[in-house]
Amino acid sequence: MKVEKISELTTNRLSIYLRCLNELAAQGAKTVSSDGLAKTFHLNSAQIRKDLAYFGEFGVRGVGYYIDELRKHLTKILGLDKRHCVGIIGAGRLGTALADYYGFAQSNFTVAALFDADQNKIGQKVGAVEIFDIKNFAETAEKYKIDVAVIAVPAEFAQDVLEQIMNSGIKAVMNFAPMPLRVKGDVKIKNVDLTISLESLSYFLAKPSNKNGKILKPNAAKNRIKK
Amino acid sequence: MKVEKISELTTNRLSIYLRCLNELAAQGAKTVSSDGLAKTFHLNSAQIRKDLAYFGEFGVRGVGYYIDELRKHLTKILGLDKRHCVGIIGAGRLGTALADYYGFAQSNFTVAALFDADQNKIGQKVGAVEIFDIKNFAETAEKYKIDVAVIAVPAEFAQDVLEQIMNSGIKAVMNFAPMPLRVKGDVKIKNVDLTISLESLSYFLAKPSNKNGKILKPNAAKNRIKK
DNA sequence: TTCGGCTAGTTATATTTTTCACAAAATATC
DNA sequence: GATATTTTGTGAAAAATATAACTAGCCGAA
Numbered sequence: 001m002k003v004e005k006i007s008e009l010t011t012n013r014l015s016i017y018l019r020c021l022n023e024l025a026a027q028g029a030k031t032v033s034s035d036g037l038a039k040t041f042h043l044n045s046a047q048i049r050k051d052l053a054y055f056g057e058f059g060v061r062g063v064g065y066y067i068d069e070l071r072k073h074l075t076k077i078l079g080l081d082k083r084h085c086v087g088i089i090g091a092g093r094l095g096t097a098l099a100d101y102y103g104f105a106q107s108n109f110t111v112a113a114l115f116d117a118d119q120n121k122i123g124q125k126v127g128a129v130e131i132f133d134i135k136n137f138a139e140t141a142e143k144y145k146i147d148v149a150v151i152a153v154p155a156e157f158a159q160d161v162l163e164q165i166m167n168s169g170i171k172a173v174m175n176f177a178p179m180p181l182r183v184k185g186d187v188k189i190k191n192v193d194l195t196i197s198l199e200s201l202s203y204f205l206a207k208p209s210n211k212n213g214k215i216l217k218p219n220a221a222k223n224r225i226k227k
Numbered sequence: 228m229k230v231e232k233i234s235e236l237t238t239n240r241l242s243i244y245l246r247c248l249n250e251l252a253a254q255g256a257k258t259v260s261s262d263g264l265a266k267t268f269h270l271n272s273a274q275i276r277k278d279l280a281y282f283g284e285f286g287v288r289g290v291g292y293y294i295d296e297l298r299k300h301l302t303k304i305l306g307l308d309k310r311h312c313v314g315i316i317g318a319g320r321l322g323t324a325l326a327d328y329y330g331f332a333q334s335n336f337t338v339a340a341l342f343d344a345d346q347n348k349i350g351q352k353v354g355a356v357e358i359f360d361i362k363n364f365a366e367t368a369e370k371y372k373i374d375v376a377v378i379a380v381p382a383e384f385a386q387d388v389l390e391q392i393m394n395s396g397i398k399a400v401m402n403f404a405p406m407p408l409r410v411k412g413d414v415k416i417k418n419v420d421l422t423i424s425l426e427s428l429s430y431f432l433a434k435p436s437n438k439n440g441k442i443l444k445p446n447a448a449k450n451r452i453k454k
Numbered sequence: 455t456t457c458g459g460c461t462a463g464t465t466a467t468a469t470t471t472t473t474c475a476c477a478a479a480a481t482a483t484c
Numbered sequence: 485g486a487t488a489t490t491t492t493g494t495g496a497a498a499a500a501t502a503t504a505a506c507t508a509g510c511c512g513a514a
Contacts, residue, residue: 006434008427009501015426016407033461041407045461046503053463061462062510078426079433097324102381103405103422107429148428154329172428178330180243180268188431190424195330197417199242199305200235201375201399202334204415206306207233236471260491272491273473280493288492289480 010051011078016041017048018074025067033064084109085145087170089161090152091116091124091131094176098150099126112144134161138168148172155179162189237278238305243268244275245301252294260291311336312372314397316388317379318343318351318358321403325377326353339371361388365395375399382406389416 020041024032034052038045052058052070055077059065075081086104088095091114098104099111114131116122121131132140141149149165151158151173158177165173172188175181178195247268251259261279265272279285279297282304286292302308313331315322318341325331326338341358343349349360359367368376376392378385378400385404392400399415402408405422 007501011427011430012423014430015420015423018426019405019422035461042409044503046505047501049462050464050502057463059462060510061508062460062512064461077430077433079429080426082429082433084429084432093324093327097320100320101421103425107422107425109425109429147432148425172432174424174428178246182269188428190428192419192421192424193242194328194419195246195334196239196242197401197419198330198334198336198375199245199307200238201401201415201417202306202309202311202336203238203241203304205311205374205399206304206309234471262491271473273475273494274471276491276493277472284493286492287480288478289482289490291491 006054013051014074014078021067021071029067031064031066080108084148085112086148086150087113087141087146088150088152089115091121095152096126099129112146113140137164141168151175151177233281240278241301241305248294248298256294258291258293307335311375312339313375314340314368314373315377315379316342318348322379323353326356339373340367364391368395378402378404
């Protein structure tokens with residue numbers, strides 16, 4: 001069996017295509033060509049065709065793609081036809097905000113439980129979601145059939161939390177801690193690194209081409225005062 | 228004047244390097260080689276050297292990089308030596324969670340104001356940050372010297388909000404709405420798309436290689452019932 | 455039924471990004 | 485002071501990704 005390696009850039013774009021198709025469907029369109037899709041949403045038509053072609057021949061030459069049909073295919077490919085259960089570790093501001101983040105439900109994810117180490121928080125509820133003791137993570141995760149974990153704890157605790165997650169057999173992790181984590185085996189980790197995004201914006205605002213300045217290349221060795 | 232185009236992948240890594248250096252400095256290290264850095268944090272040493280070399284000769288052959296010195300350089304390059312003021316549009320769960328997100332302060336960003344359209348929220352405070360009427364965005368942004376905007380509103384309002392942001396002259400935007408936005412001119416937008424991250428995890432859990440299944444390539448045209 | 459127009463799927467090309475490998479330059483040692 | 489050792493900075497090779505060009509298939513009209 002030949003398994004073609006599919007790039008994450010490709011699968012990320014599938015999410016985008018699905019969104020675009022949903023919008024078109026809401027507008028009442030029945031079919032769309034790769035070129036139409038590209039023009040409307042500022043994408044590249046060759047890339048759309050290529051991305052889709054990894055998974056099947058979904059289009060009809062001379063017509064394009066049947067929107068409803070393609071939506072079903074993409075939903076299946078992305079595994080969005082199966083419900084996933086999410087456990088969020090860290091019941092601080094971020095964790096609780098995520099607990100009722102609309103996007104989870106939209107993508108067929110249900111937040112099943114929050115976890116924290118703070119005894120004062122345990123037993124409380126955020127919306128319909130209860131906060132459990134992180135000490136009982138494995139049991140609670142099993143009980144609630146959690147298959148996706150979200151790390152929303154301070155950076156210094158993130159690796160420890162990840163170890164617990166991996167020990168409980170969970171294979172998919174979303175990490176909000178600004179810290180590169182070490183993963184074992186076939187666990188998939190998605191880093192959502194707000195710090196990098198912020199600093200990227202800061203770089204953009206500071207960069208010489210935005211100030212008509214010049215890049216000065218200092219030379220560490222030459223400028224050093226001899227000892 | 229030759230301005231070398233620097234990839235965003237490179238600048239993103241500079242953030243990571245800075246973090247790693249901070250950690251090493253906290254441990255008391257004075258110098259580090261690209262190889263040492265790479266081994267400790269699971270990076271590629273050639274890439275570290277190349278990334279840094281775009282901006283100057285910061286290292287000393289035979290020694291490596293002086294940690295404090297390199298930290299200063301990276302801080303300067305990333306513009307983290309200058310304070311930035313952030314305005315968050317959307318005072319819902321996400322917006323308010325971001326308002327006191329620790330990472331902002333860490334990267335020298337100050338959240339100066341929240342904005343919302345809901346009259347009930349206007350005038351309230353989240354921590355030290357007041358919620359203002361989105362109608363007065365431009366004036367308030369100017370008053371508080373806001374140079375970075377964060378879009379934390381539902382997808383359907385995101386483009387409108389972005390237009391207002393761009394009209395007010397702000398050049399750096401972080402967008403949490405799962406919607407590709409149209410940017411004009413030299414405005415920099417960073418998309419933080421949780422939906423894509425989630426669906427990427429969903430794909431990982433669903434993908435055939437995780438289930439020993441086989442990719443079936445349907446053929447839209449051949450399978451279609453003739454009209 | 456044939457032909458022309460359109461559009462998917464695919465092959466080829468270009469671009470970007472990463473990795474390798476080595477000369478040059480600094481330090482440490484004898 | 486010569487020499488061995490270390491490690492940078494960088495040009496070249498490799499890999500990954502994106503774009504363009506082409507081929508073949510489907511539809512609809514005459």
